[in-house]
Amino acid sequence: xxxxxxxxxxxxxxxxxxxxxxxxxxxxxxxxxxxxxxxxxxxxxxxxxxxxxxxxxxxxxxxxxxxxxxxxxxxxxxxxxxxxxxxxxxxxxxxxxxxxxxxxxxxxxxxxxxxxxxxxxxxxxxxxxxxxxxxxxxxxxxxxxxxxxxxxxxxxxxxxxxxxxxxxxxxxxx
Amino acid sequence: xxxxxxxxxxxxxxxxxxxxxxxxxxxxxxxxxxxxxxxxxxxxxxxxxxxxxxxxxxxxxxxxxxxxxxxxxxxxxxxxxxxxxxxxxxxxxxxxxxxxxxxxxxxxxxxxxxxxx
Numbered sequence: 001x002x003x004x005x006x007x008x009x010x011x012x013x014x015x016x017x018x019x020x021x022x023x024x025x026x027x028x029x030x031x032x033x034x035x036x037x038x039x040x041x042x043x044x045x046x047x048x049x050x051x052x053x054x055x056x057x058x059x060x061x062x063x064x065x066x067x068x069x070x071x072x073x074x075x076x077x078x079x080x081x082x083x084x085x086x087x088x089x090x091x092x093x094x095x096x097x098x099x100x101x102x103x104x105x106x107x108x109x110x111x112x113x114x115x116x117x118x119x120x121x122x123x124x125x126x127x128x129x130x131x132x133x134x135x136x137x138x139x140x141x142x143x144x145x146x147x148x149x150x151x152x153x154x155x156x157x158x159x160x161x162x163x164x165x166x167x168x169x170x171x172x173x174x
Numbered sequence: 175x176x177x178x179x180x181x182x183x184x185x186x187x188x189x190x191x192x193x194x195x196x197x198x199x200x201x202x203x204x205x206x207x208x209x210x211x212x213x214x215x216x217x218x219x220x221x222x223x224x225x226x227x228x229x230x231x232x233x234x235x236x237x238x239x240x241x242x243x244x245x246x247x248x249x250x251x252x253x254x255x256x257x258x259x260x261x262x263x264x265x266x267x268x269x270x271x272x273x274x275x276x277x278x279x280x281x282x283x284x285x286x287x288x289x290x291x
Contacts (some may be wrong), residue, residue: 006247025230031245036204065224069227072226
């Protein structure tokens with residue numbers, strides 16, 4: 001039986017991508033279409049004609065039907081729905097790896113860290129200004145305590161942000 | 175089969191897939207469509223749009239397990255029944271046979287009634 005070359009398989013791969021095939025189905029559909037092309041070649045068609053025939057059958061309409069049935073069959077079950085948050089529902093059939101899902105998931109946390117940083121910075125500034133106008137600096141005064149607290153807040157938030165950033169890079173690289 | 179046949183097919187797709195897998199053990203998607211086509215002499219054509227969602231659903235339900243094997247430079251995904259899948263297959267096939275029996279009774283003209291007229 002005629003076998004497809006990597007270039008020929010790549011043509012099919014592009015066809016699938018053009019039609020917005022879900023990642024969960026990509027490898028399988030590639031094999032499916034390749035089998036169909038091979039079948040047509042086996043009954044005597046040249047590759048180009050076989051490819052054309054298969055691409056005609058795997059039309060945008062066919063892919064639309066696939067997406068529709070896939071979403072009906074694989075929607076979240078009752079039990080999953082109870083545990084899911086809004087992000088899970090919105091991103092159910094969307095590409096989670098693209099990044100928007102992660103951004104949304106981490107939004108609250110990022111906001112909290114940004115708040116901590118701001119509060120910390122303001123505290124440090126206030127104590128600086130206060131000690132400037134007083135003309136002396138003492139760690140054991142009220143303004144000194146505020147400075148220390150602000151510094152701790154700020155560096156804690158900054159530290160966690162940097163750590164998260166590094167973790168994320170590591171995750172993507174993997 | 176005409177488009178109206180597809181309507182009947184939709185509800186029985188799981189049964190068909192499970193039944194084929196009990197007989198053949200390990201199959202991949204294209205192989206399933208081909209064997210359905212052969213056995214029905216081309217009357218029933220499964221499209222990929224109908225088949226793969228059902229396969230993934232059955233896998234999610236824990237009735238099938240998959241393994242990917244590299245064939246001719248591409249990945250081929252084989253489906254096999256789990257023990258639970260085997261039970262479900264037997265159950266579904268017998269349910270469907272009962273349904274067909276009942277439908278036969280329903281579609282037959284009732285002779286007793288025509289005599290009564």
